[in-house]
Amino acid sequence: MSLHLYQIVIAIIAIFMIYQGIDNYIKGKHHPTILKLLVRVVVWGGMAAVALFPMITVTLAKIIGIEGNLNAVILTGFILVFLMIFKLLSAIERVESQLSDVVRNDALKNLETRNPKPKTRRKE
Amino acid sequence: MPMDKFYVVIPAFNEGRVIKKVISEIRKSGFENIIVIDDGSDDDTFDQAKESGTVALRHKINRGKGAAVKTGIEAAKMEGAEIIATMDGDGQHNPGDLGNLIEKIKEGYEVVLGARTKKRELMPLRKRMANFAANVFTWYLNGIWVTDSQSGMRAYSKKxxxxxxxxxxxxxxxSEVIREIYRNKLKFTEIPIEVRYTEYSMGKTEKQGFLNGLKTVYKMIWNILS
Structure with a gap:
């Protein structure tokens, strides 16, 4: 099997990215989760597989039911990008909500200072 | 129920010019327990509210009206409130309507929504249309039809x-409050309230333009999907 330069480059990048993901997961860097690792393996593994074995796209097109392997690849890419955007938006919303909680708790501290909770007195 | 269990919560963002007057009007209407939440204003809203002798709390950064109201409600609960009313800090609401809101709560309603339908003809046509669109979206996404889904003057029972x-x-x-009313099957009613469109409050209203309206609709849909 003869390989073009672009196939070799994509494969090397994909291997590096997957290796880095596994390394992060094992060493516990950047809040690793099994889901993050799986997404990384599927995305980069998929890219490497399509680059090294282009005929996969024909099978993919048959499975999806779309004529033309390129269309199938583009559609799959769109779905993946959409899922990633959804996940990003969810993360942003979560951070926004946590930020509001932190700001609220800080504001309410001033109220507690104004009206300190009565301390429990020890019986004499 | 003693009046010391009734609290008025005012979210305020850059309302330094009018907040003292708003507080003074509420006091003249007979309500003393007032909590002002300065939502990260750039002006002296917080200092003005504090000088007025109210409970003034400050968000260090701007988090939005919903976050400020929630902080105010939490603060009022900590102070032992049993009925809480919310109203805007730009002076568009008439504190004279607060008494009617409390009466309805005392009658057994759990949430009372102030509907800006008194002197409706004074409301600019563009605003009336925007409010109607917001009502339709709120009804479609949250399941309850109300005549003013975006009104900030409301009262809540302890339940x-x-x-x-x-x-x-x-x-x-x-709109999320409307969804919560539906979700928790709370007994609610609407009462007509006055809205005063001054040059100042209209200027503030301009900040809720078409783009912000679209953002609000997007957020309403997102809250349901996510």
């Missing part, structure tokens, strides 16, 4: 305060 659990930080908060 409602314990059940309503909002997560929205910005203007979609008003």
């Amino acid at each position: 409602a305060l314990d059940l309503v659990d909002t997560k929205s930080s910005r203007y979609e908060y008003d």
Whole structure:
């Protein structure tokens, strides 16, 4: 099997990215989760597989039911990008909500200072 | 119920010019327990509110009307409130309507929504149309038809305060409360309230333009999907 330069480059990048993901997961860097690792393996593994074995796209097109392997690849890419955007938006919303909680708790501290909770007195 | 269990919560963002007057009007209407939440204003809203002798709390950064109202409600609960009313800090609401809101709560309603339908003809046509669109979206997404889904003047009973659990930080908060009423099957009613469109309050209203309206609709849909 003869390989073009672009196939070799994509494969090397994909291997590096997957290796880095596994390394992060094992060493516990950047809040690793099994889901993050799986997404990384599927995305980069998929890219490497399509680059090294282009005929996969024909099978993919048959499975999806779309004529033309390129269309199938583009559609799959769109779905993946959409899922990633959804996940990003969810993360942003979560951070926004946590930020509001932190700001609220800080504001309410001033109220507690104004009206300190009565301390429990020890019986004499 | 003693009046010391009734609290007025005012979210305020850059309302330094009018907040003292708003507080003074509420006091003249006979309500003393006032909590002002300065939502990260750039002006002296916080100092003005504090000088007026109210409970003034400050968000260090701007988090939106919904977040400020929620902070105010939490503060009032900590102070032992049993009925809480919310009203805007720009002076568009008439504190004279607060008494009617409390009466309805005392009659057994859990949430009372102030509908800006008194002197409706004074409301600019563009605003009336925007409000109608917001009502339609709120009805479609949250299941209840109300005549003013974006009104900031509302009152809550203790039961409602314990059940309503909002997560929205910005203007979609008003619609989320409607969803919470539906979700918790709370007994609610609407009463007509006056709205005063001064040059100042209209200037503030301009900040909720078409783009912000679209953002609010997007957030309402997102809150349901996510």
